[in-house]
Amino acid sequence: xxxxxxxxxxxxxxxxxxxxxxGVLGRYIAMPAxxxxxxxxxxxxxxxxxxCRFKKIDLKIKSRKDKVSFxxxxxxxxxxxxxxxxxxxxxxVALGMLSLFTxxxxxxxxxxxxxxxxxxxxxxxxxxxxxxxxxxxVPEFSIENDDLKGILFGILxxxxxxxxxxxxxxxxxxxxxSMLMLYQMIVVTICLLPVLFFSDFxxxxxxxxxxxxxxxxxxxIGHTLMVYxxxxxxxxxxxxxxxxxxxxxxxxxxxxxxxxxxxxxxxGGSLILITVVIESLRNKK
Numbered sequence: 001x002x003x004x005x006x007x008x009x010x011x012x013x014x015x016x017x018x019x020x021x022x023g024v025l026g027r028y029i030a031m032p033a034x035x036x037x038x039x040x041x042x043x044x045x046x047x048x049x050x051x052c053r054f055k056k057i058d059l060k061i062k063s064r065k066d067k068v069s070f071x072x073x074x075x076x077x078x079x080x081x082x083x084x085x086x087x088x089x090x091x092x093v094a095l096g097m098l099s100l101f102t103x104x105x106x107x108x109x110x111x112x113x114x115x116x117x118x119x120x121x122x123x124x125x126x127x128x129x130x131x132x133x134x135x136x137x138v139p140e141f142s143i144e145n146d147d148l149k150g151i152l153f154g155i156l157x158x159x160x161x162x163x164x165x166x167x168x169x170x171x172x173x174x175x176x177x178s179m180l181m182l183y184q185m186i187v188v189t190i191c192l193l194p195v196l197f198f199s200d201f202x203x204x205x206x207x208x209x210x211x212x213x214x215x216x217x218x219x220x221i222g223h224t225l226m227v228y229x230x231x232x233x234x235x236x237x238x239x240x241x242x243x244x245x246x247x248x249x250x251x252x253x254x255x256x257x258x259x260x261x262x263x264x265x266x267x268g269g270s271l272i273l274i275t276v277v278i279e280s281l282r283n284k285k
Contacts, residue, residue: 008232012241015225018217020248023093024256025214026085029207033085035199036211037078038192043215045185048178051224057176061183069171070180074187076164081188083157091150093253094261095137097246098269099154100161104276105130107162114166126275133275136268177227185219243276 029036052059061067088096108123134155138148171180204211226242246269253259261269 008229011225012229012232015222015229016242016245017248018222018225019242020097020245021222021252022084022214022218023088023097023246023249024253024259025210025218027088027093027096027253028257029210029214030203031201031207031211032199033089034082034192034195035201035204036085036214037081038189038195038199039204039211040081040215040219041078041185041188041192043212044219045182045189047216047220048182048185048223051220052176052178052182055178057179059179059182062174066171066174069167070183071187073164073168073171073180074184075191076160076167077184078188078191080157080160080164082192083153083160087150087153087157089150090153091147092261093259094246094250094265094269095147095150096154097249098137098265098272099134099151100158101243101246101272101276102130102134102155103158103162103165106155106158107165110162110166114169122278126278129271129275133268133271136264136271178224181219181223243273246273 026033026036031039051057061070084096084100087099090096091099105123105127109119109127112119134151138145138151168180250259250261
């Protein structure tokens with residue numbers, strides 16, 4: 001029993017680690033954000049399709065309503081990824097990832113529009129804590145400041161991600177996670193096809209190994225490991241452990257590209273991550 005727990009925890013941590021590579025890859029792949037995401041989604045769709053066929057996962061969508069939901073969630077996933085990678089390129093790995101992790105609190109305030117969930121006083125307190133954390137992250141409140149722009153794009157990305165998660169909440173109960181991810185990758189690819197006509201792909205040959213990494217390791221394998229883990233852990237445990245993604249991302253950036261966060265990034269980021277853990281613990285049943 002103990003061995004199984006250790007194995008399942010290792011898989012969850014490995015999935016979290018793989019997903020965390022998105023920070024350094026998104027920041028340092030030498031292509032525009034929208035071009036990276038088009039390549040990422042297209043390659044990931046191929047890898048996930050092969051996995052689905054190998055595991056004999058049913059790929060049939062059951063209703064027209066679900067098709068609309070699949071399309072909307074795929075569109076929002078693409079918007080989330082593009083704005084997140086823009087955030088990474090404007091600022092750095094630490095600021096991009098930490099600003100994205102405002103999504104749990106954004107979710108709390110959006111959920112009443114999707115369900116009967118009500119906002120409580122503790123949610124207001126946590127939101128204030130996040131705002132304080134963000135204010136510490138921002139080195140200078142100037143629209144000319146790239147770090148501020150990066151943080152704003154990170155928060156916009158968090159908004160898209162929160163809405164996407166709320167939309168697919170019911171679908172996750174009806175469909176296999178890898179099947180959902182496959183259709184989202186297809187939608188992202190189709191939505192970003194116009195990028196072929198205006199974005200810069202001249203460097204794609206040199207960047208292909210990194211593009212394959214972000215599609216295979218970050219997206220296909222990372223996602224699959226996380227889905228597998230959810231069968232063995234509560235959503236609360238998975239949420240708390242996923243909150244270490246920015247820490248993994250910062251460590252990866254330090255090891256591979258010697259990117260060192262500032263003191264204010266550590267303080268502001270800690271406040272944001274504390275709210276994630278508190279909210280996850282509050283939702284424990």
